[in-house]
Every structure is written in C-alpha cells, then in structure tokens.
Amino acid sequence: MSSAFLDLRSTARPASPVELFSTVAEIAPQPRRLGWRRRLAWGMIATDAAAIAIAVFTAQLLRFGDPVRAGAVSTADVAYGLISIALIVVWLVALAATRSRLLRNTGTGMVEYQRVLQSTLLTFGAFAVVAYLFQLQPARGYLAIALPLGLMLLIVGRGVWRTYLHALRRAGRCMTGAIVVGEQDDVLRVVSQLRSHYRIGYRAIAVSTPGSPHAGPVEEATEVLPFVPLDEVARVSKSRRARAVIVAGSLPGGNDAIRRLGWELENSQVELILMSRLTDVAGPRIHMRPINGLPMVHVDLPRYSGYSHAVKRLFDVSVVTVALVLFSPVFAAIAVAVRLGSPGPVIFRQERVGAHGARFTMLKFRSMVVDAEARLAQLRALDEGNGVLFKLKDDPRVTRAGRFLRAYSLDELPQLWNVLRGDMSLVGPRPPLPSEVEQYEGPVSRRLLTRPGITGLWQVNGRSNLSWEDSVRLDLYYVENWSITGDIVVLAKTAKAVLHRDGAY
Template sequence: MPLIRNIRVAAQLPCILTSGTPKTEHNYLLGILVGTVSDWRVRTARTLRVVDAFVIVWAVAGAYSIRFGLDSSVTVAGLDSSYLLLSILLSVTWWLMLEAWSTRQSRILGSGPDEYKRVAAASLWLFGFIAIFSYVFRVETARGYVGIALPAGLIGLLLARWLLRQHLSVHRQRGRRMSRLLLLGGPSSVSHLATTLSSEKHAGYLPVAAYTPGHASSAEELDSIGLPVLGHEPTTVAILNAIDRSEADAVAITAGVLLHPKTLRQLGWKLADRNVGLIMAPALTDIAGPRIHKQQVAGLPLMHVTTPSLEAGQRVAKRLFDVVVSAGLLVLFSPVLAVVSLLVKFDSTGPVIFRQDRVGFEGAHFKMLKFRSMVADAETRLAEHAALNEGNGVLFKIKNDPRITRVGGFLRRYSLDELPQLFNVLTGSMSLVGPRPPLPREVDAYEDDVHRRLLVKPGVTGLWQVSGRSNLSWEDSVRLDLYYVENWSLAGDFTILLRTARAVLGSHGAY
C-alpha cells in the first residue's frame, strides 16, 4: 500500500506543487520521491526484520544441528526431501508469519503487551499448522526438531523484542522516535490527555499542539501544559491546516470535540490520504483492554465496558497461586531469613519481628509481619518527628528517618524487611500482589472512592511497588491501586512479580 500510494503521489506531484499545498507537505512529498525521508518507523521496522531473521535462522539451524547433525532426510508423500530444505522453508515462512501478524507496526512498539502477543500468536499458529499438516498427510516430522526450534525461536524473538524495546525507550525518554500528536477535543480533555501522554514517554506519543473546535476560550486553560492552541473552527480544512502547521504524524481525538459525525468521517478520509494516523481517545481512564469489547452497530463502533469482578474461580486460582509461590519462596529464602534475623537481633535491642496492625480485605484488621528496621520504641517517637514528614499526603514517610537502625537501612533499601510478609500470604491475610496494606489511621482519612482498595487483599508487592514506591504522590498511589482492583488478572500478577525483582534490585524509591 505505501508503494502504491507513493506512485500515485508521484503522478500527481506536478499538479500538487503548483497548487496551494503547504510547504511542509511539498518537502514531505519530495522526500518520498528522492528517498530523503528517514522516518524512525521505517528504520525500526527494518531493524526488526533483520533481527527476526537472525533469531529464526539461529533457532532453526540450532534445532537442525542438535537433532540431525549434517546428514538427514524426511520422506514426504513418497519423495525423499532433505531436512535442510525443510529448514529453509520453515525459516522463510516463520519470518513471513511475523510480517502477516503485523508484529512490526510502529503503534505496538515500545509499550504494552500487544507486540509480544502477536509474536507468540504468529509462531504458535505456524507450528500448529505444521502439526495439522503432518497429521493429515501422515508426514513423519521429527518431534525433537520441532520441540527445539519452537521454544528456542519463540524465546529468542521475545527476548530480542524486549532488548529493542529498552533501546527504543531510552530514545523516547530523550524525546526521539515518537509520534507527533495534534490533540483534538475539549480543553479539559486535551489537557488531561497531554499530561498523561507526557508522563508516559515510553509509549511513544509526543503532544505538539492542540485544536479545540468550538471552544474559543481554551487558550488560557492549556497554557499550563505548554501546548499551543492552533484554532477553534470546526471544519475539516481548518484542522488540516493545523496538522500542516504542527507537522503532526497523527491526530488524537478525545472527549469534548464539537464536530459533526459527517465532519469526523471526512476528516478520517483526508488523514488517510495524507498518511496521518487517527487515534480515538475516549474519556475512559484506568480501564484495561480485557474489559473493553467492541460491537459494530449500523456503522457505529460501540464500546462495551464490563463490570470488574473477581469470581469464585478466580479467587481460588489467586489463592492457590499465593500459597504455592509463597511456600516456595519461604523455602528458597530460608537461609536469608535466618541471616537477617541474626543481623537484626545483634544490631539493636528489641524483637526481631515487628508486628503492626493493618487493614485488609473488606476492612478486616490483621497483624502484618516485618523484620524490625527501626528502634524498638519507634511508634512512641512518631509524634516527635511529625515535622520531618516527607510523605505523599496520607502516608507518613521520612527519607532519612532517625529511627531507622543501621541494618534497617540496608533491609529497607532492598525490601528484605518485607520477607516475613510471606507468612501473611501463606496464612491468607495478604496476597503476593495487591494494593499497599494501609494503616488504620490512613483508612480513616480515605475519601469514599479510595475504599475500593479494600475490595481485594493487600499485597506484598503491587503496581505501587514497581512504579516508584515511596516517590509516588498520594494521588498516583491511589490511582495505581484502584487500577489493580478494577483490572485484576493472574497474568498481571505474574508480570508485577517479575517487575518487582527489578525494582527491588534497583532500590529506587525505597526508604
């Protein structure tokens, strides 16, 4: 399609250049023809194609060498065909499957699980087809060969994508390799979308300007986020002129946009002609993908948002996961528990284990266990240090708390003081993953909406742990906890546990 479009543009170029087309579009069209346009999307896709090819050849060649050596053959429909030919065919088909599943699209690169899901789906579909083909045509395919090629290739592809994602994230933190967005909508919605996207640079969206059709007084409201407002006229021509002025790669339409549906449809056609992306950003926040379902009704793409719930089967699965993993971790870390106990005992006077009243599932109180990291009378000295509070509003935190012991500072930095909470998980008062376990005085200060945090068991770790820990504001802590409650999944728990290991080793935000 891009090639066809470029040929069409080339044919129309003389007419275009003599018309009133803006200078920026002239430059873009000329760049296409002479090959000077160097878009990060093209470069990244090209890199992915090369990396995918290398990984696939490595996996297939490795499987061939391990299973057969250098001399082997397979009989297919009475013909003697070399496994070497089969390996070449498999490599090419695998690479093409990744292309067919759109695993190299720029909109899925750098953020979210969709890229990994597509890579896995393309690979599993291919080998599923091989299994069906072998069964139907009774082809004796070596299971050891397939059994090595598939996991090796899939793991290699996913690892390569992860490494490239880290590289892309570094560039995006510096403002490079991002899609330039013109935000279209009401002032408040545009402001919220710009703030959100600017705080999540790894997603790859850079708001460069705003256009607020029908809201002539919006300029002052958007000054705080530093976006220029390029107009308010609710016409397709005016919006296209704003796109040219901002040199945007895509248009993000959010709530409050005062445009007629016919105008929106025409705008979509014009954007497609210009190869400019169109993104719809509804006024739904903190809703995960599995809860959103699309339905086409009379040409209208309706979005259904299901009610969050933790069914009986899901509760059993989560509890079983907690028991198995916590028991395994207690066995694995038993030497560490013993050593830390001795260090705490000989470092300062007081009990080794600190028991503190916390609020758990549906408001039930329980005793949370931790290795003591403060002096024995820390709770009674709390009022003395109230003026030093550096917490995020409801939470009480002091970065250099004078009550922390020498060993306690080290334990807190690497979250070793929280290891005894695995016993809380094993006995059922906590979960491995969940909202932060609050103190009773914190719950007393909750607003009504914040009480939704208590609909699931508190966790040893959670989104708050892997997203900044003590450096988070109170609003961000609440938002992350409520997001978890609204969008819980077992796969999400597993992902958070993996991210926790990195957060703990980095000791970022721990004090």
C-alpha cells in the same frame, strides 16, 4: 547498538505553561520521512530472523548432533536442514502476517508479545498439519527444543528493542508529532498524559479547541503549543506533516464532526486516534460490537470473586510455596543480620487492614529500633510523606541493617507467609494501616475490595515518591482491572524497581 541507528531529534522545549497562539505559523513542519521507523522495522526483522535461526539450528544440533564433527552428512541431516530453513521462513512470514511489528504496538502494552506468541503457535500448528497430511514423523525432541527456545529468544529480542526505544523516547527522540483536538479540559488531559507517558511515542505539536485560543489561561506544565482552528486541522496536519490527529473526548457536532474529520484526512499519512474518556478502564474490559453502523462499546464490570480470583489464589500459593523454599537461606542470613545489628525481635508485627476491612498481622523483618513507634511523635514535624503516610528519607530510627533491607525491599520477604495464610496476595493494593482507613472518603474505600499485595502498581510507579492521590488512583485502577497476565508483568517490573531502588527508603 549505536544511538544513531534510530534518530529523530525532538524540538520539544523545557516545561512551561501552555500558550495557545491564534496563528498556525508557529507549528514546526515535521520531517518529510521518519527514517527511524524504517530502521526500527528492519532491525526487528533482523533480530527476529537471528532468534529463530539460533533456535531452529540449535534444536537440530542438540537432537541430531554435529554432522561435520561426525565426519559424514546423512540424508536425515539434509532433510532436517531443509525443514529448518522452511521453518525459519514460515515463522518470519507468520510474524509479519500477525502484524507483530506494527509500530503502534511496539514499545507499549502486551499486544506485541501476544502476537509473537500467536505467530509461534500458528507456525507450529501449520507444521503439525503438514506433517499429518504428508504422513511425516518429525522428531519430537527437535520441536520440543525449537518452539520454546525460539519463543523465548523472540521475546528477549523484542524486549531489548523496547528498552532501547524507551531510552530514545525518554530523550525526546523517535516520537510521532500529533495535533490534539477537543474541548480545552480534555485537550489538556491528553497533552499531559502524552507528556508523562512518553513510551507510547506521541508528542503534541499543536492543539485545537472550539472558540478562541485566548478563552482563558491554561495552567498546565507542558511545552508551548500553537493553536489550530478546528476547521483547519486536516489541512494543517497535511501541510505540516503531522503524523497523527488525536481527538480528545467529544467535538462540537458530535460523531458527524469526527466522521467529517476522518473524510478530510483520507489518502494521507495521518492517523486518526480517538481518546476514550474511559481512562480508568483497561483494554481487556472494553469490547466493540458494531451493529448496522451503530458502534456499541461493552464494558465488563469488575468482579471480586469467582473463577478468576480462584486462579489468582492458586497462582499466589504456587509461587509463594516455591519462593519460601528457595529463599530460606536468605531468611536465615537476614535474621542473623537483624539480631546482630540491634537488640530486639527479628520479626516486626503490625496490624493492617485487608480485604473487606478484615484486620490481620503483617510480618516484616525489623528494620528500625525497638521503640520506633514511641519516637514517631518526635519526628512528625519532619514528615516528607504524602500527607497521609509518614515518610522520612533519613529516618534516625532505621538501623544500619534496616537501611540495606529497605533499599532492596528485603524487609518485606516475611509477607510471603501472609500470602500463604490468605491475608495478602502477591500483587494488589498497598496494605493500609487502620489509622489510614479511618481517613478514607468516597471511593477510596474500594481499595479494600480485594486482598492487599506485597507489590503492586504503587510499588513499580514510584512507591514513596507518589502523592497520596496518585497512590489511590493506581490502587483503584488495579482493583477494577487486574488480571493474571497483569500480575506477572507487575512482578517482573517489581524486580527491576527493587534493583533500581525506586522510591525505597
């Protein structure tokens, strides 16, 4: 794919402190037409059509054979050819009807994939109803191949587009310009999040806060942003072709001010986005229930036992049992490498703290010399960690074999046994040392409300490169918002992080 296929070059400049100007003349007008959106939509349609066609005709070929090679085209071949064409058309219509290509869902989150699944089930459900009404008896083998193969190819195709879009957005392209409105602290929070979470595709081009833009210095690392008076936001967003207005937190005047802003933006191409202050609550826990014009937001409280946790435990045991069987040759090879690399035991045992403060012995393949703990005091001055955890990139205690094991997280494979025993989970907070737990203050101890994991949000977001505060924030977010679907996503991202060796040392 040529990078010119999707092209919207950013005017973003290198990071510098925010400067809020009192004039709107500094706002660069945004492109009149965002051609990359149209090209992205047509590209996804073409990919979807190709995936469905391959799945449907492959199913027909595997089930009924190649009529050309057979030398004759039967009535059944013609009938199933027509059925295949109809199935392709209905499937594509279902993908459009479920809005699976909606730009706001493309590139982030699970909604896009959920709608692909929904449209697939809708298509085959409709197919089954029509077959029943007209007393048709389609070959089960045909459907058994077409459905899973088509779904897999669709998801793979969407994944390829997502990866490509992320690469372009990382370079500052294919972004939607937005004016961020709200109190100064809320605006800075949102601008910072938009900058760090570039994958969602919004870039702040201006800010609007109550009062004077020179109310005080702003010490936030982001691009230079001009200031827009609150009463000029709607006019400026239209004249400068900003495609989004993001309301961060509250506005002076409360809900009435937001409603008036919505009225002023009517009949324009501008999105109005409200950023919730529930920053650590995942979407599935939030439910909207409008009652006579009164929007009620329900937030499900986290639970640490019950049916969902039983399902999580069943998932852990099932996956680990299969993994232990598949990886047994790898275990043997690593054990030999560790023993030949340096004298001492193959398995390193260390006391860690698990759920509700229970202590357990965590297992790892030994990656350091035997007297590593005794030599720790000599290396304290060289600590490159986050203030709580000791980390050293070129730790002299790590053996030659250990460097390879750590680079690809192979030293953690014995923790599969900890998961089988019930000490740990596949996905969860990082398992802390007792010395770390003694330093916990305030809500940090909530990390102990669930089993620690072999992997988690901390591992797929930087591992040793994270600050202590970021590590805690990610763990607390997981504890309150985990789900089986989320665990599967984390496991998939872990494989990618391991291959890229992100923060592994």
